[in-house]
Amino acid sequence: MIRRLHPADAAAFRDIRLEGLRLHPAAFGASHDDENAQPLDWFAARIADHAVFGAFSGAENLEGVAGLMVPAARKTRHKGVLWGMYVRESARGSGLAAALLGRVLEHAASVVEEVKLEVSPDNRAAMRLYEAAGFGVYAREPRALKIGDAYHDSLFMTLRLTRPDDAH
Ligand SMILES: CC(C)(COP(=O)(O)OP(=O)(O)OC[C@H]1O[C@@H](n2cnc3c(N)ncnc32)[C@H](O)[C@@H]1OP(=O)(O)O)[C@@H](O)C(=O)NCCC(=O)NCCS
Numbered sequence: 053m054i055r056r057l058h059p060a061d062a063a064a065f066r067d068i069r070l071e072g073l074r075l076h077p078a079a080f081g082a083s084h085d086d087e088n089a090q091p092l093d094w095f096a097a098r099i100a101d102h103a104v105f106g107a108f109s110g111a112e113n114l115e116g117v118a119g120l121m122v123p124a125a126r127k128t129r130h131k132g133v134l135w136g137m138y139v140r141e142s143a144r145g146s147g148l149a150a151a152l153l154g155r156v157l158e159h160a161a162s163v164v165e166e167v168k169l170e171v172s173p174d175n176r177a178a179m180r181l182y183e184a185a186g187f188g189v190y191a192r193e194p195r196a197l198k199i200g201d202a203y204h205d206s207l208f209m210t211l212r213l214t215r216p217d218d219a220h
Pocket residue numbers: 072076079080136137138139140143144145146147148149150170171172175176177178180181184
């Protein structure tokens with residue numbers, strides 16, 4: 053079952069978000085230590101501010117999350133940013149990630165013209181997932197992340213949801 057998360061889901065969201073940041077530091081721009089220091093209200097506010105979708109097994113078990121951030125600024129709000137894509141290891145390889153991404157993109161199509169994201173070039177599973185959904189690479193940033201003393205490049209991908217003629 054995939055649905056949009058509500059502020060009442062903040063504790064479950066915090067749990068899965070911190071797990072992802074802890075286990076996969078190179079996959080996210082955010083750091084576990086920074087977000088671990090945040091109170092529950094901060095996670096509730098993120099859910100309220102940016103559309104976050106969750107995939108559940110059963111009624112309660114949150115197995116995966118992904119969000120869409122839409123800028124407030126008039127000149128940039130036609131493009132959303134996919135962020136925080138994470139599926140727990142036990143649910144990987146099941147098609148859940150693609151279903152979750154599809155749900156976020158369905159929502160995105162109703163609010164933006166294009167979706168961007170940032171991914172590590174070493175993250176083959178994520179890249180395949182995004183390519184299969186139609187995303188293409190448009191740039192590479194050297195040394196985008198610094199984790200300890202190690203630098204990591206980022207790839208930037210985008211997916212056009214509407215043709216130029218459709219959007220004004
Ligand atoms: C990225 C993530 C959400 C993908 O979910 P998943 O369940 O692992 O995805 P899937 O098993 O459906 O795999 C997606 C594709 O990658 C391929 N793939 C999976 N693992 C792979 C690997 N190690 N190397 C190469 N390809 C791989 C799959 O075969 C599939 O390709 P296909 O559609 O051509 O068959 C999940 O791995 C995850 O949460 N990773 C940690 C956090 C993360 O990296 N988030 C993304 C931040 S940008």
